[in-house]
Amino acid sequence: MLGLPKGVVFLVPWTSVWEVEFLLEKSKIEEVIGEQIVAVHHIGSTAVKHLSAKPIIDIAIEIKNFQDGEICVPPLESLGYSxxxxxxxxxxxxxxxxxxxxxxxxxxxSGNKYLLEQIGFRDYLRNNENTRIQYERLKQKLSTTNKSNKHKYAEDKTAFVSSILNKLKN
Structure with a gap:
């Protein structure tokens, strides 16, 4: 399953289809803006095996210069992005x-603090099963209590995410 309607929060169990979807999309993106790209990363919960997630593929595109992002708008819009x-x-x-x-x-x-944090958090969850399980339980609880408030859902995960990011700094 892929797709999350506006204003709704729910999780689905991890599936290997998400990795396939990411690779397909990565290929399309590289086709239209490849010369601007340093790297394309699968981030977010769909990038972590065995972690339930909102069924949205999160993609981080690393570019050389921030201003080059403007050049990428029309080609990405041609792929259906807004x-x-x-x-x-x-x-x-x-x-x-x-x-x-x-x-x-x-x-x-390249080198953006938020990009590095997203990759670091993803990798930490990939390499620490107990932390992944704790995070999944938190997300399941929050998705139940915040079914129609994605901002509150995200906000309530902040303390957990920050605790992991602090570990990575030390």
Whole structure:
């Protein structure tokens, strides 16, 4: 299953289909903006085996210069992405695709703090089964209590995510 309707929060069990979907989308993205790309990363919970997730593929695109993100808008729109601008998170171009939403692109300049944190958090969960299980339980609880409030769902995960990011700094 892939796609999350607007205003709804639910999780589905991890599936290997998410990795296949990421690789297919990565290939399409590289075809249209390959010369701008340093790397394309599968991030978020769908990138962590055996972790239940909202059924949206999160993709981080690493580019050389932040300003080059503007050049990427028309080619990504040709793939069905909608450009949402740079006002949601600092130093990030944000795109989403589909209704229900199936994919999100977070485009950062190489070395961006948020990009490094997302990759670090993903890798920590991939390598620490107990932490992954704790995070999954938290997400399941929060998805039940925040079924129609994605912002509260995300906000209530912040302390857990921050605790892992602090471990990575030390």
């Amino acid at each position: 450009y949402k601008g740079i006002n949601i998170l600092p130093n990030r171009h944000y795109f989403n695709k589909g209704e229900p939403r199936t994919h999100q692109i977070h485009m950062y300049e």
